Amino acid sequence: MAEPSKLTLASEAPCDVEHLDPNATEARRARLIPAGAAEALAETFRVLGDPTRVRIIEVLAGGELCVCDIASLVEISESAVSHQLRLLRNMRLVRARRAGRQVYYTLDDRHILSLFQQGLRHVTEERR
Amino acid sequence: MAEPSKLTLASEAPCDVEHLDPNATEARRARLIPAGAAEALAETFRVLGDPTRVRIIEVLAGGELCVCDIASLVEISESAVSHQLRLLRNMRLVRARRAGRQVYYTLDDRHILSLFQQGLRHVTEERR
DNA sequence: CTGATACCTGAGCATGTGTTCATATATTCA
């Protein structure tokens, strides 16, 4: 059966020319992060890769808020907020608590907040 | 001409019910990160929000590499790598150096690498 | 020059994403 992909780079043989080090690429192959880790890492960053979600996380960093307050602060429709909150909920980044008619959301992942803060430092530092 | 958006939530008045603190939302409005910062932050994270780019950054973390080596290590076509490298170049995350026929790429942003590493710690820690 | 190698780039395409709109569910109050 034919291969599904034409990527023949499987074993080695990158270019025909000698590189920095003949077997440097081979040595690097061993030091790659485990399979799936790159995907998980990308997925984590992807959550923060949207301005609306960034803002939601930002306002929630100040503490618990109900949906309409989030919508008001982020200046986006409540429906859009609700959709994003579901995404964040499914990824276990926020937690919901019902209190009467409102539902209050809280950050539920200390990792995301520190990533957020470090990213913020870098962004504000860069545009000096 | 009419407003493009029907978002009337401009001033305040989130819900009709009293919140945790009557003027808490108003107080939070002042502490929001500057306009545009959320966008810049999201854009930064968005770059890391793709497995291919994560892998490219990963292999480049080990030092300078030519395009075909990157393609070989990341196991993706050279064309796809080239496209991603252009993106990373435009965002000033990598730098290119021509040496004969090959072009060697290096990481050109200390921020992205530390974000990458912190994200990696969190991901590997989470799936213990 | 010609050919070969290494990389770049535009077009096209399939897939993913974020929003709106309409509607559904849940809770409270009268």
Add this chain to the structure above:
DNA sequence: TGAATATATGAACACATGCTCAGGTATCAG
């Protein structure tokens, strides 16, 4: 119960994204 409020959800749409494919540029060898 019925109306009003707060949130959730599905469908649809516009748009972005990442890849492949087919060429294009740049460099070097002969």
